[in-house]
Amino acid sequence: MSKWIRFITAFAVGASIALISQTYHISGGGDSFLLTWMLLSVPLVYLMRANVPALLYIAGITAWSVGCGSGHAFYYWPLAALIVPHFVILGRENLFSNRLIVLSWVFTLSFCVTVGATVRESLPFSWSLVYLIYSGVFAVLYLGGSLLYTKGQGWWRQPFVSVGTAGITMITFLLTNQRIWESIGWFGYRINEPGAGNLLLALGLPLVMVTFCLLAACVRRNQAGRVLLGVAPLVVFGGYMLFTYLVSGAKETDIPGNTIIPTVLFNLYFFTLGVNTTVSGIRSGRLGTVNAGMFLLAALILARFFDSGIGFVIRGVIFIIVGIGFLTTNLVLLRRGRERAV
Amino acid sequence: MRYKRTVLVLFVLLALIQSAVPVWMIVHRETTLKTGRLFKFRTAPVDPYDAFRGRYVAITIENSAAPADGASDLKSGQKVYVHITEDSEGFAAFDKATVRRPEGDAYIRTRVSFVVNEPSGPKVYFEVPFDRYYMEETAAPAAEDAYRQYGSLPERSDAYVTVRVKDGFAVLEELYVGGQPIREFVRESGRSSG
Numbered sequence: 001m002s003k004w005i006r007f008i009t010a011f012a013v014g015a016s017i018a019l020i021s022q023t024y025h026i027s028g029g030g031d032s033f034l035l036t037w038m039l040l041s042v043p044l045v046y047l048m049r050a051n052v053p054a055l056l057y058i059a060g061i062t063a064w065s066v067g068c069g070s071g072h073a074f075y076y077w078p079l080a081a082l083i084v085p086h087f088v089i090l091g092r093e094n095l096f097s098n099r100l101i102v103l104s105w106v107f108t109l110s111f112c113v114t115v116g117a118t119v120r121e122s123l124p125f126s127w128s129l130v131y132l133i134y135s136g137v138f139a140v141l142y143l144g145g146s147l148l149y150t151k152g153q154g155w156w157r158q159p160f161v162s163v164g165t166a167g168i169t170m171i172t173f174l175l176t177n178q179r180i181w182e183s184i185g186w187f188g189y190r191i192n193e194p195g196a197g198n199l200l201l202a203l204g205l206p207l208v209m210v211t212f213c214l215l216a217a218c219v220r221r222n223q224a225g226r227v228l229l230g231v232a233p234l235v236v237f238g239g240y241m242l243f244t245y246l247v248s249g250a251k252e253t254d255i256p257g258n259t260i261i262p263t264v265l266f267n268l269y270f271f272t273l274g275v276n277t278t279v280s281g282i283r284s285g286r287l288g289t290v291n292a293g294m295f296l297l298a299a300l301i302l303a304r305f306f307d308s309g310i311g312f313v314i315r316g317v318i319f320i321i322v323g324i325g326f327l328t329t330n331l332v333l334l335r336r337g338r339e340r341a342v
Numbered sequence: 343m344r345y346k347r348t349v350l351v352l353f354v355l356l357a358l359i360q361s362a363v364p365v366w367m368i369v370h371r372e373t374t375l376k377t378g379r380l381f382k383f384r385t386a387p388v389d390p391y392d393a394f395r396g397r398y399v400a401i402t403i404e405n406s407a408a409p410a411d412g413a414s415d416l417k418s419g420q421k422v423y424v425h426i427t428e429d430s431e432g433f434a435a436f437d438k439a440t441v442r443r444p445e446g447d448a449y450i451r452t453r454v455s456f457v458v459n460e461p462s463g464p465k466v467y468f469e470v471p472f473d474r475y476y477m478e479e480t481a482a483p484a485a486e487d488a489y490r491q492y493g494s495l496p497e498r499s500d501a502y503v504t505v506r507v508k509d510g511f512a513v514l515e516e517l518y519v520g521g522q523p524i525r526e527f528v529r530e531s532g533r534s535s536g
Contacts, residue, residue, distance in 0.1 A: 009357075016364040022397070022476040024371045025514040027469070040360050047352055071419060 010053040013040045031068035034060055038079070045086050051099045054086050055106055062110040066117045073117035080111070095148070096157060104159040108141065112163065128184040129203055131171055135236040136207035138167030143214035143230045146223055168232045169296065172273065175236065175266040176300060177307070181243060181259035200244060204237045228276050235269050270300050287333055294329060298322045374513045378506030379447050381426060381434035383472075385501045385517075398474040399517060399524070401503060404435075410457065410464040411438040420454045423510060424468060433502065439466040443510070451510030472505050472514035481528060 014037040020026070021033060038060040044053040058080070065076035087107070090100040115137050119130050142164025155162045174180050211233045218226045239262040246258040278293030305318055384404045408424055410416055416439070425437040426448040443449075455467045504515040519527045 009360075013360050013363070017367070020364055020367045020371075024367075025398070025472065025475050027471050027473040027514075036363060040363060043356050047349065047356060 005048075007052055009044055009048075010041050010050070010056055013037050031064055031072070034064045034068060038064065042082050045083065049089070051103060054083055054103060057083055058103075058106050058110050062113060065114055071121065073114060073121045076114045076118065080107075080114075083107070096153070101157055101159060105163075108159050108163045112137065112167065123199075129200065129240075131175060131180070131184075132200075132204060132207065132233065132236050132240055135168060135171045136211065136233040138164045138171065139211050139230050139233045140164075140214065142168060143211070143218055143226060146226045146230075147214070147217055147221065150221065150223075165229060168229055169273070171236070172232055172266060172270050173296075173299065173303075175239065176263065176270050176303065178259050178263040181262050184240075184243065200240055204240065207233050208237050225280065228273060232269075235265070239265055267300065267304070270296065274300060282333070285333075285337060287330065287337075290329060290333060291326070294326055298326070370511065371513050374508040374511055375506050375515060378508035378511075378513065380515070381428070381448075381505050381507060382432060382502050383434050383505060385503060397479050398476045401473050401475055401514075401517065403470050403472075403503075406436065406470050407458075407465050407467045408436040408439045409462065410466045411440045412442075416441070416454050416457050416464065416466055418454055418456055421451065422454055422466060422468060423449045423451055424466075425449050426507070434505075439468060447507065447509075449510055450507060450512045471512045472503060475503070475514060475517040475524065477524070481525070 017033050017037055026033075038057050041053050041060075042057050044050060045057065061076055061079045065072040065079070087100070087103065090097065090103065094100065112134075115133065116130060119133055120127060123129070141160045145158055145160025145162075145164060149158045149161065211230065215227055215230050218224070218230060242265070243258065243262045246261060274293050274296035276293070277296060278290055281287070281289030281291075281293055301318070301322065305315055385401050411425075416422065420441075422439045422441060423443050424439045425444055426434050427437040428434050428448075439454075443451075450471060452468045452471055455469055458465045458467065501517070501519045503517050506513050506515050517524045522530075
């Protein structure tokens with residue numbers, strides 16, 4: 001069947017329901033309309049083996065569960081499960097087809113958005129554990145993706161690995177900030193309350209176990225280079241445990257003082273990530289990786305300088321020094337590359 | 343060949359199911375409009391600067407909350423039946439909200455938005471199933487002007503909607519402003535101002 005028929009059929013249901021809604025002045029924020037449309041269009045995905053209805057479906061259920069009223073986020077998961085067989089079918093045909101890659105990108109991003117919404121709705125008192133949950137999700141994406149795509153592919157062709165890398169980097173960067181740790185103690189999840197540690201263990205231990213299994217699989221398949229980034233949930237879990245231990249029984253006013261140790265831990269971890277990325281880039285002669293590593297280091301240095309009360313002039317000088325560092329490294333590496341080529 | 347035929351049959355079946363949904367939506371509403379009981383609800387004074395949201399007029403029904411009758415632990419999203427009464431002028435109002443379906447035909451079926459505990463008892467705020475009136479896109483700017491002019495008149499509070507209700511299902515029939523349907527009101531206002 002032609003592409004046009006697939007396209008029109010996917011949109012026809014939505015268009016007709018929208019027309020009826022306006023004709024009969026149907027109220028509501030459009031959530032039931034959106035859900036009806038999505039459920040009616042999902043059989044098209046399988047019947048026509050079509051990607052457009054699948055993309056539309058993922059976008060639609062994400063908008064419905066996150067954007068249309070509260071209490072929907074949990075239902076995203078059974079709805080999303082309806083599209084999983086389509087992934088399996090496409091993956092069996094060709095793991096590197098453009099259709100699967102586009103679908104994987106959309107699904108991964110939708111999945112990441114809905115994880116946060118589900119945590120917020122299902123565990124309202126544990127919002128601060130969201131860093132731990134997200135670090136786990138990103139690590140599973142990163143390590144799982146690494147196991148799936150073993151061939152050397154560009155970042156675009158590895159959506160799980162790319163989203164995982166970006167996510168872990170962002171989460172760990174946030175946790176280098178002392179204020180984030182302070183908010184963990186203050187907002188929602190009261191870490192010094194009795195019983196809070198149980199929730200941390202209940203969520204953290206399964207995450208740690210899954211991460212361990214994936215890490216072991218990566219090491220077995222000669223992907224030991226993935227360990228430093230993949231170990232992030234273990235570091236986050238360690239940070240949370242340390243913090244819980246430090247503030248157990250402490251008064252709320254003492255919490256800010258106890259945030260120093262986990263903050264230092266994450267600054268060290270992020271610094272190691274930056275150095276490791278830069279060094280591996282230099283070794284492999286990849287300028288992009290070197291710059292990414294240096295970008296991480298520069299971001300960390302600048303963030304810490306902006307946190308502290310250092311004067312404007314000194315901040316400016318540091319900015320310039322970091323810039324010169326970037327330029328010099330790039331120049332040196334380019335020259336080396338040329339020399340090698342000659 | 344056989345596979346193709348199966349796909350075609352399934353496709354036709356899917357198309358039928360897909361068509362059934364809009365057809366049912368139309369039939370259900372048309373039946374309600376033809377055979378449902380008519381109620382007139384006064385609309386709360388509308389802020390003329392906030393009435394238009396794109397292509398529809400946002401409608402707020404006066405006193406769109408009702409005391410909970412016999413149910414103290416209503417939750418947000420729960421299904422309730424809201425009883426309707428009529429005053430001596432023939433205008434309808436929401437009387438009380440119950441979990442049980444009442445007898446007769448003067449009630450709507452809806453969901454609880456939130457509950458406020460007042461000294462007189464819990465008051466249920468619910469989703470009013472007729473909160474918007476769609477208009478033609480081209481008529482919207484003229485309607486907006488008319489509404490603004492009308493908003494400054496003393497008799498602005500006589501705006502109301504007519505609603506048809508059948509088995510708790512409500513369908514908005516018409517929005518009246520200044521005693522006439524809004525389309526005519528807009529047309530006449532356009533003529534008099536033009």
